[in-house]
Amino acid sequence: MIKLFLTGDNHFGRRYERYPDVKDLxxxxxxxxxxxxxxxxNAFGADFLVVAGDLFDRITGISRELSSRVVELLAGFEGTVLVLxxxxxxxxGDEQVWKYFDEECARAGADILLLKEYKPYxxxxxxxxxxxxxxxxRSKHGEENNLGWIKxxxxxxxxxxxxxxxxxxIEGxxxxxxxxxxxxxxxxxxxxEMDAWLIGHTHVIYPSALEEKGLSELGRIFNAGTHExxxxxxxxPGFCIALEIEKERKNSKIRAKKVRTGAIRFEDIKLDIRSSGDEGALERAFKEAEPQLTKNSVARVTITGAIGADEYDNRRDIYDxxxxKCLSCEIVDDELSELITREMIAREFAETSFAAKLxxxxxxxxxxxxMVYDLINRGGKVEA
Ligand SMILES: [Mn+2]
Structure with a gap:
């Protein structure tokens, strides 16, 4: 029996400039x-740790220091690491990222092999x-896949x-x-004729039916997706795949499970509030989304709809x-407004005015x- 552990699309070197406050985290x-x-x-007892591409985010601008950190982590594996x-x-042939990587592997004396030839290893x-x-x-894009030499x-x-x-x-x-x-x-x-295909590029796990609690037989094609x-x-959520291949004569049985490795979650939360004026609608909506708002969440919360006047005035306290609770939280509320009530109309407009009646x-x-309220308040300046 052979045991493999698959990861890929780790994208070290990605800069996360979109999140200036938390990019380092x-x-x-x-x-x-x-x-x-x-x-x-290691805990799985894998013989090989396979990185199926995009260990690094770029071919240039990856510092030696970053390369060395990645190598150091990979060197912690007790078997052989294969990097595609x-x-x-x-x-x-001469990408800087791999020059540094090879040098750092040699320096660490690590059992890490860069698969850079179209040949059987x-x-x-x-x-x-x-x-x-x-x-x-061998390039960023390609209309043709690289299976030709194997075929x-x-x-x-x-x-x-x-x-x-x-x-x-992978098509489909x-x-x-x-x-x-x-x-x-x-x-x-x-x-x-392969016992298993370990693929990278798609950032989510395939097969999606893989379980965490036990190994199951789900075909021969595996894509771990990004580890976080x-x-x-x-x-x-970020997974790797642990696989066992058992071969009896020329027939093989492949069993696999997913292993959760990711912690940080990017949450795109949409709160559409259709309140009828009852206070607390915004709070309730946030409460419902609370499981997605944790110390590991990089959240964007888009709020639309209308809420009662008091809550609208205090909305920033609720946002805060x-x-x-989050690692970072961006609130987008340009489409949230104060609910129009009879009291509000009476307060702001003359009783017999066209605006009040409308x-x-x-x-x-x-x-x-x-919409009408906004139009009136903008002094009739209608934007197309
Ligand atoms: Mn890719």
Whole structure:
């Protein structure tokens, strides 16, 4: 039996300029979670830790110090680490990121191998032979995937363990409308005689049905997704995949589970409040979202609708109260307004005025009432 631990799309070197106040915490968090991934790989007893591309975010501007930190964490793995260049950290021969990486690996004396040739990489583990076939990226984009050299080998069933490692979009799993990310089809992968395919590029886990509590048989194609959620665009908590391949003669059985490694969550929270004037509607909406507002949340809360006058006036206190629970919290409330009530109309407009009558008419249509109210208050300046 061979045990593998899969990660990828770690994107070290990403700068997180969009979050100036907490970027350092986000960057640190990604290192911490990566360390946790290595610990989990050791706890699982993995023979190989595989990074299926985009370990680094870029090919230039990755400092030696950053490279050394990543190497140090990987060096904590007790087996062999295999690193595949992805499309963000592609390898074509002389990329700076990999120069530093190789030098730092040598300096650390670590068992880390950069898969930078289109050739089978063979290893002996206990009594067994295992061969890895890397389909790494040599550029940022590619209309054609890098499976060609493996297909040409015309592999037939074997008693040796065979594992393909590739980076790129998978049809039906990764959105790649323009077909420029080394698109592969599941059929294409399954037609090649591999015991397992370890893929990177898609930032969420595949198969999504993998469980955390136990190993299950769910096909041969695996994509761990990023080890910690990267941005608002992808809703993954951050996982790695632990796999066991058992081979009997030429037939193999693959069992896998997901391992949660991510901590930081990017939360895109939308609160649409349709209050009928009862106080506390905003507070209640926040209360409901509270599970997503934790010390690990980088949250954006967009509030729309209308709330009662008192709560509207005190809204910033409520924002502060919940923002304090988060690592960072951005509130967007330009589309939240004060609910139009009869009292408010009476207070602000002459009883017989056109505005008062119109607003009275719309009292049961809060949204329309608000629009009219805003129009009147803007002095009739209507923006297209
Ligand atoms: Mn990628």
């Amino acid at each position: 986000i960057i640190e968090g990604r290192f911490e979670s990566f360390g946790k991934a290595v610990d989990s790989a 260049p992805g499309n963000h950290d592609y390898y074509s 063979e290893f002996d583990i206990r009594e067994e032979k295992i061969v890895f076939y890397p389909a790494f990226c 040409e080998l015309r592999l037939s069933k074997s008693t040796a363990y065979r594992v393909g490692i590739a980076h790129g979009a 799993i990764t959105p790649d409308m323009q077909k420029k990310y080394f698109l592969m089809t599941q059929e294409e992968l399954e037609d090649i 959620q990267m941005d608002l665009g992808t809703g993954t 109260k919940y923002a304090q 607003l009275e008419e719309l009292i049961d249509e809060p949204r329309e009432a608000q």
